Amino acid sequence: MGGYLNVGKSVATLLVLAIVEQCVGISGCVRPDQSAFLVKPQFPRAEQCVSQSARCSRIADHVGGTEAADVGPLDKSRLIDQVNWPEDVKKVPAEQILQLCKELRECFIKNAEQVGGHYSGSLGVVELTVALHRVFDSPKDRIVWDIGHQAYIHKMLTGRRHSMHTIRQPGGLSGFLRRYESPHDLFGAGHSSTSIGALQGIYEGDVVTGQHKDRSYVCIIGDGSMTGGMAMEALNYSAAIRSPLIIIYNDNGQTSLPTGMPAKNGTGPILPYFMVDNTRKTPVSDTEVIKQFDDLSIDGSETPMFLDPIDGHNVEHLSNVLSYLKGQLSADSNWSLKRPIVLHIKTVKGMGSEKALKALDRMHAIKAMAKPNANAAASTPSKTFSEVFADTLIELADRDDSVVAITAAMPGATGVGKLGVKHPNKAFDVGIAEQHAVTFAAGMAVSGAKPFCCLYSTFMQRALDQIIHDVALQNLPVRFVVDRAGYVGEDGASHHGNYDINYLRLMHNMLIMAPSNGVELKMMVNIAYNTDDQPCAIRYPKAAVASQEELDKYFMYTPDEIGSPTSLIEGKKLFKSRCVRLGNMGVAVLAFGPIVLDVMKAVDKIKLDATVVDMRFLNPMDTATIEGILQTHHTVITAEDGVAGGFGSAVLEYLATRPERVDVKCLTYPKQYAHHGSVNDQKRFAEMDEDGIARQIREFISA
Numbered sequence: 001m002g003g004y005l006n007v008g009k010s011v012a013t014l015l016v017l018a019i020v021e022q023c024v025g026i027s028g029c030v031r032p033d034q035s036a037f038l039v040k041p042q043f044p045r046a047e048q049c050v051s052q053s054a055r056c057s058r059i060a061d062h063v064g065g066t067e068a069a070d071v072g073p074l075d076k077s078r079l080i081d082q083v084n085w086p087e088d089v090k091k092v093p094a095e096q097i098l099q100l101c102k103e104l105r106e107c108f109i110k111n112a113e114q115v116g117g118h119y120s121g122s123l124g125v126v127e128l129t130v131a132l133h134r135v136f137d138s139p140k141d142r143i144v145w146d147i148g149h150q151a152y153i154h155k156m157l158t159g160r161r162h163s164m165h166t167i168r169q170p171g172g173l174s175g176f177l178r179r180y181e182s183p184h185d186l187f188g189a190g191h192s193s194t195s196i197g198a199l200q201g202i203y204e205g206d207v208v209t210g211q212h213k214d215r216s217y218v219c220i221i222g223d224g225s226m227t228g229g230m231a232m233e234a235l236n237y238s239a240a241i242r243s244p245l246i247i248i249y250n251d252n253g254q255t256s257l258p259t260g261m262p263a264k265n266g267t268g269p270i271l272p273y274f275m276v277d278n279t280r281k282t283p284v285s286d287t288e289v290i291k292q293f294d295d296l297s298i299d300g301s302e303t304p305m306f307l308d309p310i311d312g313h314n315v316e317h318l319s320n321v322l323s324y325l326k327g328q329l330s331a332d333s334n335w336s337l338k339r340p341i342v343l344h345i346k347t348v349k350g351m352g353s354e355k356a357l358k359a360l361d362r363m364h365a366i367k368a369m370a371k372p373n374a375n376a377a378a379s380t381p382s383k384t385f386s387e388v389f390a391d392t393l394i395e396l397a398d399r400d401d402s403v404v405a406i407t408a409a410m411p412g413a414t415g416v417g418k419l420g421v422k423h424p425n426k427a428f429d430v431g432i433a434e435q436h437a438v439t440f441a442a443g444m445a446v447s448g449a450k451p452f453c454c455l456y457s458t459f460m461q462r463a464l465d466q467i468i469h470d471v472a473l474q475n476l477p478v479r480f481v482v483d484r485a486g487y488v489g490e491d492g493a494s495h496h497g498n499y500d501i502n503y504l505r506l507m508h509n510m511l512i513m514a515p516s517n518g519v520e521l522k523m524m525v526n527i528a529y530n531t532d533d534q535p536c537a538i539r540y541p542k543a544a545v546a547s548q549e550e551l552d553k554y555f556m557y558t559p560d561e562i563g564s565p566t567s568l569i570e571g572k573k574l575f576k577s578r579c580v581r582l583g584n585m586g587v588a589v590l591a592f593g594p595i596v597l598d599v600m601k602a603v604d605k606i607k608l609d610a611t612v613v614d615m616r617f618l619n620p621m622d623t624a625t626i627e628g629i630l631q632t633h634h635t636v637i638t639a640e641d642g643v644a645g646g647f648g649s650a651v652l653e654y655l656a657t658r659p660e661r662v663d664v665k666c667l668t669y670p671k672q673y674a675h676h677g678s679v680n681d682q683k684r685f686a687e688m689d690e691d692g693i694a695r696q697i698r699e700f701i702s703a
Contacts, residue, residue: 079099080104080107080161083100084157084159084161085157085158085159086133086157086158088157089130089133089157090133092134094316097134097315097316101127101130101315104130104153104156104157105352107161108123108152108156109353111164111167113366114165115165115167115168115169116365116368116490117168117366118149118150118365119364119365119366120349120353120364121252121364122150122151122152122153123352123356124150124312124347124348124349124350124351125150125153125220125250125347126153126313126352127312127313127314127315128220128250128345129151129154130157131315131318132154132218132220132322133154133158134315134319135322138184139183139184140215141217141218142186142206143218143220144187144198144218144219145195145219146189146192146193146194146195146219146220146223146225146231147189147190147191148174148175148177148188148189148190149175149176149223149364150222150223151220154177154184155173159184160173160182168490168491169676170675170676170681174492174676175490175491176188176189186202187199187202188494190491190492190493190494191458191459192224192225193221193225193226193228193230193231195219195220195221195231196219196234196238196245196247197234199218199245200245203217216326217243217246218245218322219246219248220248221248221249221250222248222249222250222251222347223250224432225432226249226275227409227433228432228433229436235247235304235340238304238339239302239304240302242302242339243339244329244340245340246326246329246340246343247342248343249275249343249345250345250347251278251312251346252348252349253279253349275306275344279309283308283310283311283346284308285310286310286314286320289308289321289343290321290324292307292308293305293307293325293341297337302339304339305341305342306344307342307343307344309344309346310343310344311345312345312346313351318345325343329341381544382518382545382546383518383544384542384543384544385483385540385541385594386415386540389538389540390415390418392525392526394418396525396526397419397423397426400450400529402450403426403529404426404427404444404449404450405451406429406430406437406441406444406452407437407455408430408432408434408436408437409429409431409433410454413456414455414481417429428440434459434460434462434463435462435463437463438453438463438467438470438471438478441453441471442470445471445477445478450477450529451478451479452528453478453479454481454483455481455483456482456483456495456497457483457497457500458495458496458497460480460482460500464503471535472509475509475534475535477532477534479528479529479531479536479538480504480535480536480537481537481538482500482537482538482539482540483540483542484497484542485500485540485541485593485641486541486593486641486642486669487541487674487679487682488679489542489678489679490676491676492675492676492677493675493676496674499642499643500537500539501514501592501640501645501647502643505647507619510534510535510536510537510619511531511534511537511620512536512539512619513617514538514540514592514593514616515538515540515593516546516555516593516595516596516597517546517551517555517594518546519555519557520614520616521538521540524616539593540593541593541594546594546597550597554597554601575616575617575620575621575622576617577590577613577614577622578613578616579612579613579625580612580614581600581611581612582611583609583612584609586632586633586634587608587610587611587635587701588610588612588613588629588633588637589603589610589611589638589697590613590615590626590637590639590651591613591614591615591640592616592638592639592640592646592647593640595640595641596614598690598693600612601690602690602691602693602694602697605690605691606694606697606698608698608701610697611629613625618647621650621651621654626654626655627658630658630660630662631660634661634662635662635663635664635700636651636655636662636665637666637667638651638652638666639667639688639693640668641669641688642668643668643670643671644668649666652666667688667696668688669686669688670686
């Protein structure tokens with residue numbers, strides 16, 4: 001019979017406390033910054049935004065510390081001050097539309113350079129957005145944007161221009177479209193290639209409920225999203241059942257993070273073969289596209305209609321074509337006309353910004369303008385986890401031709417692009433196609449290659465079936481590199497990497513590693529390289545590795561450990577953890593990943609003589625070390641950068657089999673969707689920063 005865990009409270013009391021703890025902090029106070037992260041932001045009503053007296057209303061005032069971008073004095077000669085809503089766009093005379101586009105760009109650039117956020121994608125669709133709101137009646141007409149990082153101008157024209165200075169900040173506007181934010185944000189998304197499927201579902205749902213008459217159905221997709229298989233699945237089905245959708249393909253020639261990695265045949269993302277020819281064509285006029293539509297409509301085909309490209313920066317041509325398509329696909333139109341129409345527009349990503357045009361690889365998104373700090377001490381920044389991984393991967397590829405890396409449209413951020421510059425034959429960017437990336441990696445493993453499949457944690461979720469069925473079930477040695485684990489900051493709820501531990505540990509043969517610092521990461525990449533008998537995963541955050549000063553103070557590696565990965569590789573089957581601090585008061589903290597450093601600082605802060613263990617491995621876990629701890633410690637605390645159900649739960653499952661009586665607490669992220677803000681803000685909200693961990697540990701051992 002298994003043992004039991006003692007938490008010193010009855011089950012009923014625990015249930016009550018669990019409910020209370022979701023609402024208040026352990027100290028009895030409201031969780032830090034909770035309102036900014038859990039309460040849906042409230043935005044000005046239409047009449048408030050239209051009113052000139054309300055133009056200085058700031059939605060982030062309650063958060064504090066947010067400075068507004070200067071939107072300039074009210075000037076009736078400035079069109080932008082008179083345009084806040086789609087109906088205002090329709091009132092602008094045709095001869096002033098170009099001026100409106102110019103002012104929108106200038107306002108957007110000025111704000112973005114001060115507060116940061118997605119940049120070049122929205123600059124490329126200013127004219128398209130204006131044309132959409134001149135022709136269609138949002139939100140009556142159904143308009144769906146793919147992802148949303150191209151929709152900042154849409155936000156500005158739907159009552160949110162005076163709140164753009166709060167974008168991606170606590171309590172402010174999201175960097176993506178969110179249904180809670182505006183009725184004009186019909187469908188929210190942070191992951192790509194969903195717009196066609198969502199729009200078709202909305203249309204067919206409206207048909208079922210009798211709401212489809214006198215409505216148009218439009219989606220905007222591009223910036224790499226057409227390389228996603230999900231988009232093709234939806235396009236295929238929408239044609240099969242003749243859904244009258246207007247699909248605007250924004251062809252700007254880019255995925256989200258181009259890096260200059262050589263696109264050798266098969267190593268770069270490509271469009272479906274039937275769209276490639278269109279991308280090579282010179283844009284035609286509006287009248288030519290309309291004539292093409294009429295000619296193609298005669299055959300009554302059940303395939304999507306692909307129209308020749310037009311200039312996406314010509315508002316007049318865009319408006320004329322969209323107006324014509326709107327009329328032709330109305331509820332009263334001929335049945336033979338009803339099928340999805342793909343309107344191909346050519347745009348320039350970063351249009352209007354000289355800096356973006358010169359450096360598109362770095363300006364998909366930009367950081368806020370740094371404020372000068374005369375007191376800041378000069379220092380050499382640490383490398384990021386992603387940079388340490390890339391450098392280590394290149395070292396391996398230099399000496400072994402079987403090393404390859406696969407990514408899904410994120411070569412620059414994951415480090416695969418850096419490998420591709422030096423070894424173009426070893427780097428594969430499959431486009432926004434995570435499912436294919438995983439199965440592709442599995443196939444390479446069958447052939448004897450050593451594939452490193454490099455994905456963001458949030459995007460890896462899209463390939464769970466392939467991880468289970470194509471990799472784990474066949475026990476293929478695919479090395480998963482899980483970047484952006486834990487909170488990711490300003491991209492918000494749709495991009496956090498809080499679930500990967502939970503689902504990866506379900507596969508008993510999946511070795512899971514979490515480095516606490518750069519030294520550990522380098523060792524673990526070498527372990528992965530040498531693991532040929534099972535799949536494995538290394539997870540790490542979007543963050544800098546521990547500095548040399550922190551390594552010396554908190555980790556105290558021997559020269560042998562720092563100079564060579566041998567200490568881990570030779571004993572890898574033991575999957576040993578590492579005690580980084582040995583205490584004498586009977587309290588042990590088992591930490592998984594970079595949170596080890598936060599735990600070390602937390603116990604120092606409260607002067608707690610606790611044992612701290614860098615667990616390093618999961619599946620299998622170092623149970624021998626835990627058994628030793630149970631002999632000399634009465635309290636066990638776990639810490640991880642993920643939600644409950646991951647590492648801490650694995651420890652609890654093991655402790656439940658033991659006869660020892662111990663007090664246990666798991667420190668995890670709360671099971672709530674944390675909105676946008678900095679990583680530090682999000683950790684503070686979760687009480688998982690240094691101060692929050694210290695407070696939780698102190699109060700638990702004092703109870």
